[in-house]
């Protein structure tokens with residue numbers, strides 16, 4: 100998975116930031132789905148590698164994940180998912196693994212729920228609410 104995420108950096112479309120990111124998602128059935136960041140001339144529309152991998156996976160029918168590995172070219176820091184990706188990751192559970200890697204193959208690993216403590220999750224929408232006028 101770590102080498103798959105590192106390989107995906109080659110596919111990164113990042114003409115603006117020049118910051119290559121690759122991700123490899125391990126589905127519960129053993130399938131590995133990869134993704135890279137895809138930037139846009141309208142900068143804010145850029146999508147991260149993690150969300151690319153997740154949307155690819157979900158659109159292929161996968162919803163249960165064991166882990167995701169993320170790779171960048173940063174030499175001294177492990178790449179960490181941005182806030183938007185943390186929210187996307189926790190949508191599919193708070194208890195699966197995020198491997199944040201360096202180009203030398205070393206990694207830090209944290210649970211999705213550790214990366215987004217007190218997150219707003221699907222169950223949050225099921226809690227009792229006060230009534231309101233339409």
Ligand SMILES: O=c1ccn([C@H]2C[C@H](O)[C@@H](CO)O2)c(=O)[nH]1
Pocket residue numbers: 113116118119120135136137138145146147148149169178179180181184
């Ligand atoms: O975990 C991360 C962090 C950043 N990026 C992308 C977004 C943008 O294209 C570039 C610089 O922020 O890196 C990712 O894909 N994943």
Ligand SMILES: [Zn+2]
Pocket residue numbers: 147148149150180181182183184185
């Ligand atoms: Zn992100």
